[in-house]
Amino acid sequence: MTSEVMTNGKKKLDPGRTTGPTLTDLFSNLQRASNLPTTDEELAFLNDLLQSKELNALVNIHNKILTNVDRKSCRFFPIPILSDSMQVLSDVLEVLLSRPAMSPDCKELFLMLQRPHLQGLLCAHDSVAQKDYYPHLPDIPVEEDDSEETVKIVQLVKSNEPLGATIKTDEQTGKIVIARVMHGGAADRSGLIHVGDEVVEVNAISVEGKTPNDVLTILQNSEGTITFKLIPAESKGNVRESKVRVRAHFDYNSCNDPYIPCKEAGLDFKKGDVLHVVCQDDQYWWQARKEGDRHMRAGLIPSRALQEKRIVHERSLVGSEEEENGLCPVSVVPEDGLTCSPKPTPCLIVADTAKNKTKKIIYETAENDDFDRELIATYEEVAKLYPRPGLYRPVALIGPPGVGRNELKRRLIDTDPEKYRTPTPFTSRPIKPGEVDGKEYFFVTREQMEEDIDKGKFIEYGEYKGNLYGTSAENVKDIVSAGHVCVLNPHYQALKILRTPQLKPYIIYIKPPSLEVLKDTRMASHARSTFDVNNSRGFTEDEFKDMIKHAERIEFLYDHFFDETIVNDDLVTAFGKLLAAVNRVETEPLWVPAAWVQ
Ligand SMILES: Nc1ncnc2c1ncn2[C@@H]1O[C@H](COP(=O)(O)OP(=O)(O)OP(=O)(O)O)[C@@H](O)[C@H]1O
Numbered sequence: 001m002t003s004e005v006m007t008n009g010k011k012k013l014d015p016g017r018t019t020g021p022t023l024t025d026l027f028s029n030l031q032r033a034s035n036l037p038t039t040d041e042e043l044a045f046l047n048d049l050l051q052s053k054e055l056n057a058l059v060n061i062h063n064k065i066l067t068n069v070d071r072k073s074c075r076f077f078p079i080p081i082l083s084d085s086m087q088v089l090s091d092v093l094e095v096l097l098s099r100p101a102m103s104p105d106c107k108e109l110f111l112m113l114q115r116p117h118l119q120g121l122l123c124a125h126d127s128v129a130q131k132d133y134y135p136h137l138p139d140i141p142v143e144e145d146d147s148e149e150t151v152k153i154v155q156l157v158k159s160n161e162p163l164g165a166t167i168k169t170d171e172q173t174g175k176i177v178i179a180r181v182m183h184g185g186a187a188d189r190s191g192l193i194h195v196g197d198e199v200v201e202v203n204a205i206s207v208e209g210k211t212p213n214d215v216l217t218i219l220q221n222s223e224g225t226i227t228f229k230l231i232p233a234e235s236k237g238n239v240r241e242s243k244v245r246v247r248a249h250f251d252y253n254s255c256n257d258p259y260i261p262c263k264e265a266g267l268d269f270k271k272g273d274v275l276h277v278v279c280q281d282d283q284y285w286w287q288a289r290k291e292g293d294r295h296m297r298a299g300l301i302p303s304r305a306l307q308e309k310r311i312v313h314e315r316s317l318v319g320s321e322e323e324e325n326g327l328c329p330v331s332v333v334p335e336d337g338l339t340c341s342p343k344p345t346p347c348l349i350v351a352d353t354a355k356n357k358t359k360k361i362i363y364e365t366a367e368n369d370d371f372d373r374e375l376i377a378t379y380e381e382v383a384k385l386y387p388r389p390g391l392y393r394p395v396a397l398i399g400p401p402g403v404g405r406n407e408l409k410r411r412l413i414d415t416d417p418e419k420y421r422t423p424t425p426f427t428s429r430p431i432k433p434g435e436v437d438g439k440e441y442f443f444v445t446r447e448q449m450e451e452d453i454d455k456g457k458f459i460e461y462g463e464y465k466g467n468l469y470g471t472s473a474e475n476v477k478d479i480v481s482a483g484h485v486c487v488l489n490p491h492y493q494a495l496k497i498l499r500t501p502q503l504k505p506y507i508i509y510i511k512p513p514s515l516e517v518l519k520d521t522r523m524a525s526h527a528r529s530t531f532d533v534n535n536s537r538g539f540t541e542d543e544f545k546d547m548i549k550h551a552e553r554i555e556f557l558y559d560h561f562f563d564e565t566i567v568n569d570d571l572v573t574a575f576g577k578l579l580a581a582v583n584r585v586e587t588e589p590l591w592v593p594a595a596w597v598q
Pocket of ligand 1: 400402407489521526528531569570571572
């Protein structure tokens with residue numbers, strides 16, 4: 001891979017002071033130029049041009065801009081101080097929205113910021129600041145003269161701001177060229193340096209035959225003004241910023257990445273961070289900023305394609321290592337019961353509300369198999385979903401059996417049974433005396449249930465003692481449209497069916513604490529095992545261990561689906577966190593898959 005070097009991190013462009021040209025001076029000079037070796041035709045053309053209304057109007061505008069620029073701040077050009085004022089607006093709206101009560105001033109601001117005219121103005125400001133201009137005009141055709149090469153001179157003065165461009169040796173020509181211009185950096189904002197520009201000289205020193213590092217040394221040793229002599233690239237490339245936001249599903253540290261073309265240009269991030277990807281032009285290296293980060297300059301991150309390749313490679317290494325050790329190469333996480341079966345047979349547990357006990361149903365997971373998952377989670381495109389009054393997102397508690405999802409759900413519903421509801425399950429078992437259809441269960445025939453299962457109407461389903469049980473997606477939608485918060489604790493394999501644009505669930509992973517804490521807390525509260533239908537007894541040591549093994553497996557397979565994780569160590573603390581999470585979902589704009597808000 002070609003390495004790139006960040007051009008001196010302490011230089012900034014000096015656009016220079018331009019005095020307003022006076023056309024009158026030029027015109028009178030032209031009158032005196034009749035003795036120059038030019039044709040009458042050329043003189044007549046210049047004469048007309050200098051007197052033309054259009055040119056005069058343009059020069060007037062130019063001079064007005066120059067005289068109105070803020071001289072106190074020593075700015076020669078009006079450079080935007082930020083390019084994401086719409087983001088600032090939405091942040092302010094969020095802050096205002098989260099206030100329990102609004103003062104009249106806050107209310108006025110809230111209403112003002114929501115006005116389309118103001119938002120339109122800020123959008124236009126951001127577009128100009130990001131140079132997001134339409135239409136994209138083709139480059140002005142230049143009549144080529146083979147005997148001459150166009151050269152541009154760019155002067156830089158020292159500053160603490162990095163230039164935001166990298167250089168490399170062109171593999172074909174061996175020349176030093178600008179490899180990358182970081183979006184929002186000084187070079188990009190100047191509009192004077194472009195990808196592909198050939199560096200000819202730095203401070204009058206020819207760079208011919210030099211390496212990018214040699215050039216960097218010249219730059220580092222230079223003081224004061226630095227002059228670049230560049231041969232412009234044929235095409236200036238597309239400078240428009242993309243608006244894509246992604247959630248990262250892995251940690252990234254550019255210092256540990258041997259392949260990044262320029263470490264100084266890298267952007268580090270953590271799993272779960274939301275990134276604004278501003279440029280995806282390079283197949284392997286995207287440019288991005290962290291969402292909410294006010295820094296204008298973007299950094300390099302591995303593209304989705306590159307990260308996927310890396311993960312596949314890493315897994316193949318782990319797979320072959322395991323094969324060598326006589327272990328199963330199918331998966332890199334501990335399988336249930338440490339078997340290598342690619343088809344575990346998980347338990348679906350349905351609460352029998354009639355008798356307030358739990359039932360276990362073994363179900364075949366042919367279609368809903370773990371291995372049918374999206375294997376490589378890298379980035380997920382996201383967008384903000386604003387809370388809709390009276391239309392709440394369902395909350396799904398996911399976790400290994402026995403971790404406490406039912407307990408947390410029960411406590412949540414108890415706080416306000418009118419607001420928090422859980423869907424009534426369907427069953428094919430015959431109705432018993434005293435039961436009411438639609439209360440404990442919806443009682444339907446086996447044929448009807450099988451047909452609905454085939455049509456994909458159930459979020460989860462299973463069989464117990466010859467009868468089918470299941471939770472229907474329609475039922476969840478009904479609860480939501482009736483203005484309740486639907487609380488679910490489905491089997492983790494139901495996630496893929498549940499996580500749809502129609503249902504928009506907020507997924508909370510209930511994680512067991514360490515084995516020691518798990519044992520201590522459950523024993524202290526005389527917790528009842530959910531693994532034994534007939535006997536109410538405490539958890540066994542093996543059940544605790546299985547719970548943790550199960551949790552590791554769920555995390556490996558599904559953690560990219562989780563909006564939040566709550567460790568269920570101390571029950572009161574965990575429940576407090578659940579209440580806070582549920583409140584957030586109801587009141588705050590949150591990141592969701594982009595497809596959900598389109
Ligand atoms: N943090 C905790 N500390 C102590 N006991 C707890 C805690 N959380 C849950 N328990 C207890 O653990 C037992 C199992 O909890 P619960 O039935 O909620 O598990 P579950 O995740 O719903 O499991 P399943 O899916 O198998 O029904 C219950 O007796 C519950 O009161």
